[in-house]
Amino acid sequence: MLASASPLIPEMATQEVQLNETLAHLKTESETLKSKLEEERAKLHDVELHQVAEKVEGLGQFVMKTRRTLKGHGNKVLCMDWCKDKRRIVSSSQDGKVIVWDAFTTNKEHAVTMPCTWVMACAYAPSGCAVACGGLDNKCSVYPLSLDKNENLAAKKKSVAMHTNYLSACSFTNSDMQILTSSGDGTCALWDVESGQLLQSFHGHAADVLCLDLAPSETGNTFVSGGCDKKANVWDMRSGQCIQSFETHESDINSVRYYPSGDAFASGSDDATCRLYDLRADREVAIYSKESIIFGVSSVDFSLSGRLLFGGYNDYTINVWDVLKGTRVSILFGHENRVSTLRVSPDGTAFCTGSWDHTLRIWA
Amino acid sequence: MSGKMCSSSNSIIQAQKLVDQLRVEANMERFKISLTAADLVQYCQEHRRSDPLLTGIAASSNPFKDKKTCVLL
Numbered sequence: 066m067l068a069s070a071s072p073l074i075p076e077m078a079t080q081e082v083q084l085n086e087t088l089a090h091l092k093t094e095s096e097t098l099k100s101k102l103e104e105e106r107a108k109l110h111d112v113e114l115h116q117v118a119e120k121v122e123g124l125g126q127f128v129m130k131t132r133r134t135l136k137g138h139g140n141k142v143l144c145m146d147w148c149k150d151k152r153r154i155v156s157s158s159q160d161g162k163v164i165v166w167d168a169f170t171t172n173k174e175h176a177v178t179m180p181c182t183w184v185m186a187c188a189y190a191p192s193g194c195a196v197a198c199g200g201l202d203n204k205c206s207v208y209p210l211s212l213d214k215n216e217n218l219a220a221k222k223k224s225v226a227m228h229t230n231y232l233s234a235c236s237f238t239n240s241d242m243q244i245l246t247s248s249g250d251g252t253c254a255l256w257d258v259e260s261g262q263l264l265q266s267f268h269g270h271a272a273d274v275l276c277l278d279l280a281p282s283e284t285g286n287t288f289v290s291g292g293c294d295k296k297a298n299v300w301d302m303r304s305g306q307c308i309q310s311f312e313t314h315e316s317d318i319n320s321v322r323y324y325p326s327g328d329a330f331a332s333g334s335d336d337a338t339c340r341l342y343d344l345r346a347d348r349e350v351a352i353y354s355k356e357s358i359i360f361g362v363s364s365v366d367f368s369l370s371g372r373l374l375f376g377g378y379n380d381y382t383i384n385v386w387d388v389l390k391g392t393r394v395s396i397l398f399g400h401e402n403r404v405s406t407l408r409v410s411p412d413g414t415a416f417c418t419g420s421w422d423h424t425l426r427i428w429a
Numbered sequence: 430m431s432g433k434m435c436s437s438s439n440s441i442i443q444a445q446k447l448v449d450q451l452r453v454e455a456n457m458e459r460f461k462i463s464l465t466a467a468d469l470v471q472y473c474q475e476h477r478r479s480d481p482l483l484t485g486i487a488a489s490s491n492p493f494k495d496k497k498t499c500v501l502l
Binding site: 081084085087088091092094095098099101102105106109110111112113114117118121124127128129132133152168169269306307308309310324325326328329343345346347348350368369370371372373388389409412413414415416427429 | 447463465467469477
């Protein structure tokens with residue numbers, strides 16, 4: 066009869082005990098470090114942001130209306146991005162279509178049909194000469210935009226990124242040459258567009274990564290990502306290292322966006338709140354929420370000065386927040402379904418929203 | 430190595446990574462909110478005049494706002 070449940074070979078028993086001891090030791094060390102981190106962060110919490118902002122004048126009434134409605138997608142709009150020329154927009158949809166619009170005239174300039182549905186991510190290249198997109202195909206592809214309207218854009222398609230799950234977000238870096246992606250496979254990655262080569266990968270999220278944003282160029286080579294693990298991580302692009310991590314949201318983080326100075330970033334989550342994280346204090350410094358707001362935030366962006374934070378919500382509305390005072394200054398109605406994406410234009414004159422109601426709206 | 434040992438050593442690799450990561454984060458230099466928040470406020474104030482959505486620029490200079498039509502009498 067075999068004796069007990071322990072391994073038959075004595076050496077293996079000893080080794081296993083040793084491994085378990087090491088594991089326990091490491092777990093204790095990580096708990097200690099986590100407590101230390103909380104302590105250090107708490108020491109710096111000497112005042113609230115809205116208290117520092119007490120002397121700042123309050124904001125008046127805002128009149129913002131829909132100035133343009135872009136119609137043409139056959140299904141939910143999932144993502145959009147502005148061109149640096151401040152008038153063109155690229156948008157992508159559940160129906161597999163990617164459309165480039167002139168937002169001033171509402172004319173469609175280009176349209177591409179992707180081989181997959183749910184094109185969850187799209188981005189305009191800094192030069193304005195290409196767009197990137199992807200989704201359920203697990204890839205990020207780049208399409209050069211041709212001046213010749215008759216040219217078949219799909220023919221020039223270049224596959225750049227390959228993930229092992231859906232592409233949730235993509236962004237060109239400072240040039241057309243590199244793309245940063247985030248994926249349902251839990252990673253982010255930096256790619257060379259020309260060769261399709263993986264330049265750096267970023268591991269650390271424990272679940273799908275849903276969004277990312279690059280730091281303003283003056284701030285250096287970092288970016289922030291948010292995921293289904295409720296964490297927002299700040300990464301060093303060169304080393305691949307996670308340099309800061311924030312876990313205060315109570316649900317998936319759908320959107321992250323840097324404050325214009327690069328010293329902070331905002332996030333929007335399924336927990337119905339937007340939050341502001343100060344990178345130098347290394348902690349959350351504001352929560353933008355109301356008891357009456359119970360639907361998730363899909364997308365956030367700042368106005369040019371950073372004073373206003375726009376949030377697109379799953380209850381079809383846009384809430385406008387006073388970043389410094391923490392109060393809501395306006396609520397905008399118009400979309401007939403969830404707002405899924407929101408970006409302020411490069412010169413700050415307007416912002417664009419995309420919705421599950423198949424349309425995009427320009428607000429000013 | 431048995432299956433049980435493999436998963437133990439994988440857990441150790443994971444746990445070690447976590448400890449290394451936390452060490453990096455713990456060593457970061459941090460500043461008080463009273464200082465950093467003051468900088469956030471200052472940035473807003475310095476840039477408020479050049480924020481069209483904040484100041485609400487006139488229809489004539491905002492390409493998205495429709496200009497009022499002229500009526501020739």
